Amino acid sequence: MSGAGLVVVGSGPAGISAAESYRRNGGEGPVVVLSADTDLPYERPPLSKDFLRGDLDEVADGDELFLHPPEWFVERDVDLRHGKPVTEIDVEAHTVTVDGERIPYGALVLACGAGPSPLPVPGGERALLLRALADARRLRDAAADAKSAVVIGAGFIGCEAAASLAMRGLSVTLVAPDEVPQANRLGVEAGRRLLDLVTATGVRYVAGTSVTSVDESGVRLDDGVTVDCDLVLAATGVTPHSEIASAAGLNVRDSRIVVGADMRTSAADVYAAGDVAFAFNTAAGRHVAVEHWQDAVDHGDVAGAQAAGVTATWHAVPGFWSTIGDTAVKYHAWGDGYDASRVVDHDDGFTVWYEAAGKTVGVLTCNADDDYDLGEGLIADGRPAPVETTRTGT
Ligand SMILES: Cc1cc2nc3c(=O)[nH]c(=O)nc-3n(C[C@H](O)[C@H](O)[C@H](O)COP(=O)(O)OP(=O)(O)OC[C@H]3O[C@@H](n4cnc5c(N)ncnc54)[C@H](O)[C@@H]3O)c2cc1C
Incomplete structure (x- = not known):
């Protein structure tokens, strides 16, 4: 240099x-x-x-x-x-x-x-976005004056924000095309469990719909229904x-x-x-x-x-923690797909194992830190999951 x-x-x-x-x-x-x-x-x-x-x-x-x-x-x-x-x-x-x-x-x-990708529908510019602290201040200020909100998109940020707004006392509708949150990415069974966490905070989930427009009264859906609300948040990627x-x-x-x-x-x-x-x-x-x-x-x-002239390489298994309501969900994965999965329920949580070609490629946990840690090692080493998985074909 x-x-x-x-x-x-x-x-x-x-x-x-x-x-x-x-x-x-x-x-x-x-x-x-x-x-x-x-x-x-x-x-x-x-x-x-x-x-x-x-x-x-x-x-x-x-x-x-x-x-x-x-x-x-x-x-x-x-x-x-x-x-x-x-x-x-x-x-x-x-x-x-x-x-x-x-x-x-x-x-x-x-x-x-x-x-954040803006909402590509008429009136989409009325929807708030959330990435920077300045966006978060705008959203928090709007929430302080609002009684109701529509959150569009049920990825982790959409689920987290919907739950947080509900916990503030707003009446919140979460709208997404998937039957359950993140069905495409994590599978239907995992999505059901995420849905339980979101709805436990009081959020109403409207599945299988997309938004066609936003106006001063709220959000119009592709089935013709209008959801009235005081604020709209687009969390669409x-x-x-x-x-x-x-x-x-x-x-x-x-x-x-x-x-x-x-x-x-x-x-x-x-x-x-x-x-x-x-x-x-x-x-x-x-x-x-x-x-x-x-x-x-x-x-x-x-x-x-x-x-600085020092050799280094990236080898860690990617991962993150999300908090939906008061519950933490932890995820390790390469994030580029799987062909088999298995949900294991625990007394107060769950683990979802993901495999591709017989190797563990992901683990999603809720109140199962041992599995989260075990999964990281299995993914790093390309070893099979500790439970039998079934083909899901994502
Ligand atoms: C609301 C929210 C919640 C999240 N929660 C989690 C979580 O719980 N767990 C988790 O693991 N991840 C979470 N994430 C994702 C995580 O924050 C991102 O993966 C992470 O911030 C990416 O870091 P980065 O440095 O690559 O980019 P960023 O954090 O996006 O930083 C990019 C920087 O580049 C600047 N910039 C962009 N273009 C230019 C330019 N042309 N010139 C100068 N500056 C520029 C931006 O202003 C910004 O400062 C969350 C993200 C959001 C928005």
Whole structure:
């Protein structure tokens, strides 16, 4: 790396972890983190949980919401510049452009994350979105004045947000095309158990429908029914922020920047990490797409080490925890499909095992931490699940 130092684009977990790892691994060049976000780096997971419920206040110092106090950046000599997006990368000149200014890099880490997909129906712009702290503030303020809400999309963020709004006392309708939440991704039996967790908080689930329009009175469904409500949240998935990488000629597949296990992109001295990356995992033996907090931290850790000249690779089994109502659900998986599964119910929870070609590829648990830990090892080693699975054909 030249003396121009490390430039990181993005101040989410991947970007901050890359800056931290670069320093920890002996990187001595200047470090600049450029972020479009207007806030100091913060935790995203609480935004659909404690923060939305009103159980977590915003205090910049000493509060769990923020990743680090301002001194943390000063102590590590990390120059955090936020509020303006990087608009261009010149891989030949080794520069990025922010607000018309060209900033040189010796190594560049692209940790631009992903943005929520807007609702593609008439009036869709009326629906609130949830990704940044600014979005969460808008949603929380709207919820404070609302009696009813419609949440569109029953992925983990939709389920979490619906439950949190219901726990605030709103009358909440969760609308999704699946018979049960995440039937396509996790299977019908797993989806039933997620549905139980969501409805236990008072949420009403409307299955098998899609939204055709949004207007001032609420949401219109494709069966002609209108659900009146005071606020609408669209939680219908995200699109990785790979536009500047594509424009710079980097190898991008399905909107993600393709990287090796060392997080190197197709351009010299450019790395990508986190939700925007399509990274090779050495344990999986293939590229996998992940959208989880800890995996973004792990990616950033590898990218920062590499930028400092220390060899590192990504090998961890992806995973995350979700909280729906008061219940935690934990998931380890490569996330690219399975052909057989088995649900095992416990007294106060469940485990779902997923296999592909006889190897464990996922485990979803609720109050079954031993299975969660066991599953991680089985997935890493490509061993069979501890129970017999049945073919499900996803
Ligand atoms: C409400 C919510 C709840 C979640 N809950 C969980 C959970 O419980 N568990 C879990 O594992 N995961 C959860 N996630 C997902 C997790 O937060 C993400 O996987 C993680 O934040 C990805 O990290 P990242 O650093 O790759 O991207 P991000 O956190 O999205 O950060 C990307 C950064 O890049 C910046 N940026 C984008 N484009 C540019 C540009 N052109 N120039 C400059 N800066 C740019 C953005 O402003 C942002 O700062 C949740 C996400 C949300 C939104």
